[in-house]
Amino acid sequence: MYVHKGTIYFFNTKNCYIFVGEKNNLLVCPSTLYIIRYMNKLPERIRIKDIARLADVSVGTVDRVLHGRTGVSEASRKRVEEILKQLDYQPNMYASALASNKKYLFVCLLPQHKEGDYWTDVEAGIKRAVETFSDFHITLSISYYDQYEYASFTNSGKEILAREVDGVLVAPTVPEITSQFIEQLQKKEIPYIFIDSNVPSLRPLAFFGQKSEQSGYFAARMAMMLGERPKEIVVFRQINEGRLGSNQQENREKGFRKYMQEHFPDCRIVELNLYAKRPDEDEILLQRFFIEHPQINCGITFNSKVYIVGEYLLKHNKKDFKLMGYDLLSRNVHCLKEGTVDFLIAQQPSVQGYCGVESLCNHLIFKKEVKQCNYMPITLLTVENIDFYLDAHKKQI
Amino acid sequence: MYVHKGTIYFFNTKNCYIFVGEKNNLLVCPSTLYIIRYMNKLPERIRIKDIARLADVSVGTVDRVLHGRTGVSEASRKRVEEILKQLDYQPNMYASALASNKKYLFVCLLPQHKEGDYWTDVEAGIKRAVETFSDFHITLSISYYDQYEYASFTNSGKEILAREVDGVLVAPTVPEITSQFIEQLQKKEIPYIFIDSNVPSLRPLAFFGQKSEQSGYFAARMAMMLGERPKEIVVFRQINEGRLGSNQQENREKGFRKYMQEHFPDCRIVELNLYAKRPDEDEILLQRFFIEHPQINCGITFNSKVYIVGEYLLKHNKKDFKLMGYDLLSRNVHCLKEGTVDFLIAQQPSVQGYCGVESLCNHLIFKKEVKQCNYMPITLLTVENIDFYLDAHKKQI
Numbered sequence: 001m002y003v004h005k006g007t008i009y010f011f012n013t014k015n016c017y018i019f020v021g022e023k024n025n026l027l028v029c030p031s032t033l034y035i036i037r038y039m040n041k042l043p044e045r046i047r048i049k050d051i052a053r054l055a056d057v058s059v060g061t062v063d064r065v066l067h068g069r070t071g072v073s074e075a076s077r078k079r080v081e082e083i084l085k086q087l088d089y090q091p092n093m094y095a096s097a098l099a100s101n102k103k104y105l106f107v108c109l110l111p112q113h114k115e116g117d118y119w120t121d122v123e124a125g126i127k128r129a130v131e132t133f134s135d136f137h138i139t140l141s142i143s144y145y146d147q148y149e150y151a152s153f154t155n156s157g158k159e160i161l162a163r164e165v166d167g168v169l170v171a172p173t174v175p176e177i178t179s180q181f182i183e184q185l186q187k188k189e190i191p192y193i194f195i196d197s198n199v200p201s202l203r204p205l206a207f208f209g210q211k212s213e214q215s216g217y218f219a220a221r222m223a224m225m226l227g228e229r230p231k232e233i234v235v236f237r238q239i240n241e242g243r244l245g246s247n248q249q250e251n252r253e254k255g256f257r258k259y260m261q262e263h264f265p266d267c268r269i270v271e272l273n274l275y276a277k278r279p280d281e282d283e284i285l286l287q288r289f290f291i292e293h294p295q296i297n298c299g300i301t302f303n304s305k306v307y308i309v310g311e312y313l314l315k316h317n318k319k320d321f322k323l324m325g326y327d328l329l330s331r332n333v334h335c336l337k338e339g340t341v342d343f344l345i346a347q348q349p350s351v352q353g354y355c356g357v358e359s360l361c362n363h364l365i366f367k368k369e370v371k372q373c374n375y376m377p378i379t380l381l382t383v384e385n386i387d388f389y390l391d392a393h394k395k396q397i
Numbered sequence: 398m399y400v401h402k403g404t405i406y407f408f409n410t411k412n413c414y415i416f417v418g419e420k421n422n423l424l425v426c427p428s429t430l431y432i433i434r435y436m437n438k439l440p441e442r443i444r445i446k447d448i449a450r451l452a453d454v455s456v457g458t459v460d461r462v463l464h465g466r467t468g469v470s471e472a473s474r475k476r477v478e479e480i481l482k483q484l485d486y487q488p489n490m491y492a493s494a495l496a497s498n499k500k501y502l503f504v505c506l507l508p509q510h511k512e513g514d515y516w517t518d519v520e521a522g523i524k525r526a527v528e529t530f531s532d533f534h535i536t537l538s539i540s541y542y543d544q545y546e547y548a549s550f551t552n553s554g555k556e557i558l559a560r561e562v563d564g565v566l567v568a569p570t571v572p573e574i575t576s577q578f579i580e581q582l583q584k585k586e587i588p589y590i591f592i593d594s595n596v597p598s599l600r601p602l603a604f605f606g607q608k609s610e611q612s613g614y615f616a617a618r619m620a621m622m623l624g625e626r627p628k629e630i631v632v633f634r635q636i637n638e639g640r641l642g643s644n645q646q647e648n649r650e651k652g653f654r655k656y657m658q659e660h661f662p663d664c665r666i667v668e669l670n671l672y673a674k675r676p677d678e679d680e681i682l683l684q685r686f687f688i689e690h691p692q693i694n695c696g697i698t699f700n701s702k703v704y705i706v707g708e709y710l711l712k713h714n715k716k717d718f719k720l721m722g723y724d725l726l727s728r729n730v731h732c733l734k735e736g737t738v739d740f741l742i743a744q745q746p747s748v749q750g751y752c753g754v755e756s757l758c759n760h761l762i763f764k765k766e767v768k769q770c771n772y773m774p775i776t777l778l779t780v781e782n783i784d785f786y787l788d789a790h791k792k793q794i
Binding site for chain 2: 210214215217221225226375376377378380382391392
């Protein structure tokens with residue numbers, strides 16, 4: 001457990017090596033190759049002092065270059081940067097961030113939901129990220145909006161804008177309403193990340209989610225196979241006062257209809273609207289629907305609540321209906337295992353939440369580049385393959 | 398870049414924190430929480446000496462307990478272990494392994510293959526793992542066997558047994574032949590890992606691969622949907638002198654036949670054997686097959702070479718045939734994109750190779766526990782969702 005000076009210490013299998021020099025200096029490298037190069041070519045010369053000597057500048061100049069401060073001539077900066085590059089010198093962003101006293105407030109704006117709903121998993125990912133980066137003085141608070149009330153998004157947005165916020169994670173509502181909030185963030189130069197659905201025109205720092213239209217397009221192909229080219233297919237929706245409540249639901253349905261138009265223009269698409277705020281009516285609406293449309297034997301949902309239909313089928317022991325939906329809510333998985341839901345499409349909600357917060361940290365704290373568009377895989381799960389998916393994803397974030 | 402003694406240095410976002418104590422001692426922890434606990438409760442008392450004092454034993458005794466050596470009374474060992482546990486003390490296995498001069502020779506035994514074949518991806522994963530763990534004096538050599546010649550496996554096995562080998566990674570051939578080799582490894586107490594297909598009765602240290610039968614069972618459901626409940630379906634096989642060459646191919650077909658027996662007992666399963674060692678004959682065999690069976694419009698392969706059929710269909714502009722297969726060989730993906738292959742099932746070959754080597758390192762070098770059975774997800778890819786899968790997996794090992 002004691003440091004042997006001049007020895008390579010390997011602390012992590014992934015991407016971090018630490019070299020402890022004779023003078024008690026530490027170097028962090030992505031690979032021991034770099035350390036070995038230093039040891040052979042520049043033994044014990046890995047300190048700022050040595051970089052300064054190589055560049056023929058003062059230690060203060062190297063420090064200024066490393067920290068992006070002014071007061072360095074262009075020529076000196078270039079020389080120092082060249083040497084840093086040759087040495088693959090990695091200034092330790094983590095250590096500087098830790099040393100800094102800067103505090104960060106992140107705010108998430110997510111749809112209101114109940115425990116066990118889709119957003120529970122997103123929040124789990126967000127919380128894990130906050131834990132991971134807790135050393136960097138970050139605080140995160142979550143605000144909620146009613147998916148079916150645009151004013152609710154706007155009001156929550158205003159509350160966020162009234163605070164001293166450093167970064168925002170948003171699950172966007174319809175583009176028109178989202179843009180009002182985003183424009184204010186842009187004015188204040190507050191970075192924002194989108195998760196779940198993207199509004200590319202609002203140019204977020206990063207987006208994490210499925211390509212919704214393509215996901216609906218894929219779902220259509222699978223549903224038509226599942227239903228054996230049905231003549232009619234029903235789309236079960238969650239609405240409130242005529243509104244769908246999520247871009248995902250809308251865009252997936254768009255992609256679905258595009259596929260149908262291209263491949264099965266004669267298949268009739270029937271809609272059954274279920275009322276998000278009046279779940280008590282689901283039973284009677286479904287009952288009425290199945291009485292009125294006895295010939296329809298295939299349906300799909302583009303929201304995460306396929307279990308509403310699946311549990312209805314289970315309760316009424318209705319086995320002749322093919323059904324597919326989205327997301328691995330435990331009630332959905334239960335229906336899949338019981339056979340009333342045939343297919344589920346997964347989209348890694350906790351990864352979306354985790355990566356959203358991580359991106360804010362990378363951008364604001366570690367000054368790393370952030371990839372703008374990050375699509376989640378579109379994964380088809382059935383009773384035959386779901387266990388292997390769940391098993392493999394347990395290990396992941 | 399200088400160490401400030403008594404400061405927490407955070408070097409990696411994932412799982413490694415380093416504490417540099419006043420006396421130049423280093424502590425590696427999975428979380429800063431532990432370090433903060435030390436700092437509050439046991440300031441600068443995180444050395445073996447302090448553990449010794451707390452346990453009322455000598456430093457040598459603590460060292461012996463830490464390294465699992467003998468010469469410690471049961472009572473002392475218990476006391477030391479209790480304190481280590483209370484402190485969440487993590488002996489730095491990596492540092493000890495690095496300090497050690499022990500050299501390790503790993504040997505892989507894989508099927509012979511050409512560049513671009515399925516096994517290329519497995520080897521890429523193996524090579525990346527060797528690179529990752531290169532500091533630990535590991536050498537890896539790959540031996541090959543002819544999948545269609547049992548004697549070849551046996552001979553390669555003998556050559557491996559003649560060397561001073563520390564660990565073996567095997568893609569098993571048929572159980573009877575595999576077991577002869579494995580029994581010799583067991584006698585010599587050489588740990589072995591299985592990838593690709595499992596022979597559970599031979600109790601490998603770990604297995605990485607798909608659950609082959611379940612994968613075939615899933616594939617059958619998908620194929621029957623794809624072909625719209627065809628009355629006949631063809632299984633294209635790769636054989637040599639009547640042998641299938643891989644457990645995967647055999648077990649997937651078993652799972653496929655199980656599903657068919659349970660759900661479509663009346664569907665006729667036709668076989669077309671293609672000869673692995675006489676690819677020149679593929680064209681004529683396929684041609685003859687399609688002439689003799691004009692009514693068959695759906696087929697499946699359980700090996701990785703669905704492109705043989707896909708490219709034939711492409712060449713002959715035959716668009717009325719539904720085809721599915723396994724693995725993301727670039728030629729397979731090309732056929733998927735061109736529309737002559739409809740479905741591919743992915744199984745993460747490079748993860749299998751990487752994890753196989755990693756498990757040997759964890760077991761032999763880092764003395765970590767290794768999970769025995771590791772099933773890969775069974776992922777269905779179509780032209781509509783493959784890009785998102787490829788994109789997401791680029792980032793992974």
